[in-house]
Amino acid sequence: MSNWTLYEGDCLEVMRELPSESVDAVVTDPPYGISYQSAWRDKSARLPKIANDERPFVWWLHDAFRVLKDGGAILCFCRWDTQEAFRLAMEWAGFTVKSQIIWDRQGHGMGDLKAAFAPTHDVVWFGVKGRFEFPGKRPQSVIRIPRLSGQVLVHPNEKPVDLMRWCVESVTPKGGTVLDPFAGSGSTLVAAVEGGYRAIGIEVDPTCCDIIRKRMAAVQQPLPLEK
Amino acid sequence: MSNWTLYEGDCLEVMRELPSESVDAVVTDPPYGISYQSAWRDKSARLPKIANDERPFVWWLHDAFRVLKDGGAILCFCRWDTQEAFRLAMEWAGFTVKSQIIWDRQGHGMGDLKAAFAPTHDVVWFGVKGRFEFPGKRPQSVIRIPRLSGQVLVHPNEKPVDLMRWCVESVTPKGGTVLDPFAGSGSTLVAAVEGGYRAIGIEVDPTCCDIIRKRMAAVQQPLPLEK
DNA sequence: ACTACGGTTGAATCCTGAA
DNA sequence: GTTCAGGATTCAACCGTAG
Numbered sequence: 001m002s003n004w005t006l007y008e009g010d011c012l013e014v015m016r017e018l019p020s021e022s023v024d025a026v027v028t029d030p031p032y033g034i035s036y037q038s039a040w041r042d043k044s045a046r047l048p049k050i051a052n053d054e055r056p057f058v059w060w061l062h063d064a065f066r067v068l069k070d071g072g073a074i075l076c077f078c079r080w081d082t083q084e085a086f087r088l089a090m091e092w093a094g095f096t097v098k099s100q101i102i103w104d105r106q107g108h109g110m111g112d113l114k115a116a117f118a119p120t121h122d123v124v125w126f127g128v129k130g131r132f133e134f135p136g137k138r139p140q141s142v143i144r145i146p147r148l149s150g151q152v153l154v155h156p157n158e159k160p161v162d163l164m165r166w167c168v169e170s171v172t173p174k175g176g177t178v179l180d181p182f183a184g185s186g187s188t189l190v191a192a193v194e195g196g197y198r199a200i201g202i203e204v205d206p207t208c209c210d211i212i213r214k215r216m217a218a219v220q221q222p223l224p225l226e227k
Numbered sequence: 228m229s230n231w232t233l234y235e236g237d238c239l240e241v242m243r244e245l246p247s248e249s250v251d252a253v254v255t256d257p258p259y260g261i262s263y264q265s266a267w268r269d270k271s272a273r274l275p276k277i278a279n280d281e282r283p284f285v286w287w288l289h290d291a292f293r294v295l296k297d298g299g300a301i302l303c304f305c306r307w308d309t310q311e312a313f314r315l316a317m318e319w320a321g322f323t324v325k326s327q328i329i330w331d332r333q334g335h336g337m338g339d340l341k342a343a344f345a346p347t348h349d350v351v352w353f354g355v356k357g358r359f360e361f362p363g364k365r366p367q368s369v370i371r372i373p374r375l376s377g378q379v380l381v382h383p384n385e386k387p388v389d390l391m392r393w394c395v396e397s398v399t400p401k402g403g404t405v406l407d408p409f410a411g412s413g414s415t416l417v418a419a420v421e422g423g424y425r426a427i428g429i430e431v432d433p434t435c436c437d438i439i440r441k442r443m444a445a446v447q448q449p450l451p452l453e454k
Numbered sequence: 455a456c457t458a459c460g461g462t463t464g465a466a467t468c469c470t471g472a473a
Numbered sequence: 474g475t476t477c478a479g480g481a482t483t484c485a486a487c488c489g490t491a492g
Contacts, residue, residue: 080327080368084311099344100307102329104369115359117326117368117397132342138468141307141344142331170344256481263481277481306481333470336480340467349481376471376479384481462488473477 004189004199004216008209011181011202015063023200024176026064027167027188029077029159030086031057056082058089060181065094067179070130073171075101077159083123095127103163105147126171139170154211155185164191172197186212193219231416231426231443235436238408238429242290250427251403253291254394254415256304256386258284260312265383277382278431283309285316287408292321294406297357300398302328304386310350322354330390332374353398366397382411382435391418399424413439420446 007014032055056078064074074095078086087097101124108118145163164187168178176197180188183201189212192199203209234241260283264276283305291301301322305313310327317324328351335345372390391414395405403424407415410428416439419426430436 084314087311098339098342099346100348100350101344102331102348102369104329104331104371106369108367112325113365114361115325115355117328117353117366119326120367121327121329121369123327126344128342134341138340139344140335140347142329142333142348144331259481261481265480265482280481304481334480335469337467337469337482339483340469341483343483345469346481374480382481456492458492459490460488461490463486464484465486466484467482468480470479471477472479473475 003197004193004201006183006189006201006203006209006212006216008203008206010204011060012063014202015060015067015181018063018067018179018200020066021069022177023067023179024069024072025168025172026068026072026074026076026179026181027164027171027192028075028180028182029157029184029188030060030182032079032082056085056089058086061089061093061095064179064181065129068129071132072129073132074125074127074129075167075171076125076127077103078123078125080119080121080123083125087125090125090127095129097125097127098132099126099141100124101126102142104142104144106144107147107149124167132171134170135173135176136169139166153185154215155208158185159187161187161191161194164188165195168192168195168197183212184208186215190215190219230424231420231428233410233416233428233430233436233439233443235430235433237431238287239290241429242287242294242408245290245294245406245427247293248296249404250294250406251296251299252395252399253295253299253301253303253406253408254391254398254419255302255407255409256384256411256415257287257313257409259306259309260284261306261309263383283312283316285313285320288316288320288322291406291408292356295356298359299356300359301352301354301356302394302398303352303354304330305350305352307346307348307350310352314352317352317354322356324352324354325359326353326368327351328353329369331369331371333371334374334376351394359398361397362400362403363396366393385412386414388414388418388421391415392422395419395422395424410439411435413442417442417446 090097103122108120111119145160168191178192178197179200181202183203189199189201258277258280262280314324330349335347372387375387395418405419405424406427408429410430416426416428
């Protein structure tokens with residue numbers, strides 16, 4: 001039996017079916033706007049980008065709270081200018097937001113070249129349900145891992161596995177279950193399963209799902225041979 | 228004639244008297260609104276409470292906007308959990324908040340040891356009035372400078388001069404005027420004057436003012452002798 | 455009286471870097 | 474090495490007051 005599951009479907013619908021208090025941690029990178037189903041596919045289809053398409057997609061947080069065990073944790077990626085929406089929604093969903101974590105990715109995109117600092121970081125909110133305790137050493141609020149370069153990307157928003165491993169290991173009890181409702185390129189699942197955790201992923205885009213299954217097949221190679 | 232001025236008094240009263248559009252940059256570290264008092268050891272050894280620290284102290288922002296030249300910038304330090312108050316108030320005062328900057332100070336205090344990441348960063352909001360342009364290279368959003376330890380003067384939160392120099396140089400035109408309405412230990416003034424800028428400081432605490440004057444006297448040593 | 459709540463006090467926690 | 478102080482804290486315990 002496999003220690004990971006991928007649901008191909010809308011995360012709101014899938015999460016509704018997941019049992020309460022069944023996962024130890026939620027680690028995810030939700031979309032910001034209405035093109036959340038697949039920013040990637042939209043891009044290749046050359047849909048025009050709407051300037052104010054920055055509506056944070058927070059509706060999964062309610063079920064995320066229900067599905068999480070008491071004493072469990074959530075790590076939610078966001079951008080500096082949408083962070084407050086996610087922080088508020090997390091609180092409203094029942095989480096206690098305990099920390100702002102900074103992913104110092106050391107490389108930047110463009111932004112406003114004239115009048116804005118080159119953004120080399122992303123924000124990750126850390127929230128808890130009930131009384132949480134770190135499974136290991138207390139981690140620090142800044143994590144410095146270079147972002148993936150454009151050429152190795154299989155997904156526009158792909159996170160380094162090292163980063164996701166740090167996330168998972170920081171907040172999940174050994175062997176626990178990690179849920180990523182926006183699996184995307186699957187880095188969270190790879191990191192979790194490689195680290196000996198159980199993983200549940202949800203992804204609506206079929207192309208992404210194919211990529212995830214391919215990546216996970218490689219991970220599933222006999223673990224003892226690795227490392 | 229000196230290239231720096233220190234006003235000993237309440238920043239709201241002093242700023243009211245400053246002429247409009249007279250400074251190129253505001254760089255400051257206001258009371259966070261966390262009612263902080265270090266409670267290590269016994270009561271008698273405690274440092275004095277920071278004035279105006281009960282709630283986020285944002286009332287200076289209105290005059291800060293007026294006093295700033297068009298095209299000028301503001302850098303405002305805050306903590307992750309009070310940052311939103313300052314961002315909102317900056318926008319209300321007229322600034323356009325362009326960037327969130329992270330000071331990775333690489334050392335942390337205590338916080339919630341069980342259920343919060345060790346906070347090793349502070350947030351700095353970057354706002355502009357009108358059309359701003361960086362005087363030099365476009366800076367990045369994460370600045371990594373170790374915090375001071377041990378040699379604290381009076382404030383529990385003295386900033387490294389290197390950090391303030393980076394702040395001042397990033398946003399102030401060469402030889403411009405920098406205003407710090409919460410001069411505190413005076414690091415901003417030291418950094419500005421050392422860098423060939425003009426500096427205006429305001430500080431309400433007489434002890435802090437003495438320390439600032441002492442530090443600035445050292446800075447005023449013939450500059451050519453310094454490195 | 456007994457609980458409920460708000461405000462204040464001090465103990466305790468762990469990691470880092472200086473001694 | 475090894476000890477030790479110190480840290481933009483949080484939490485529990487303890488009041489006093491109010492309902």
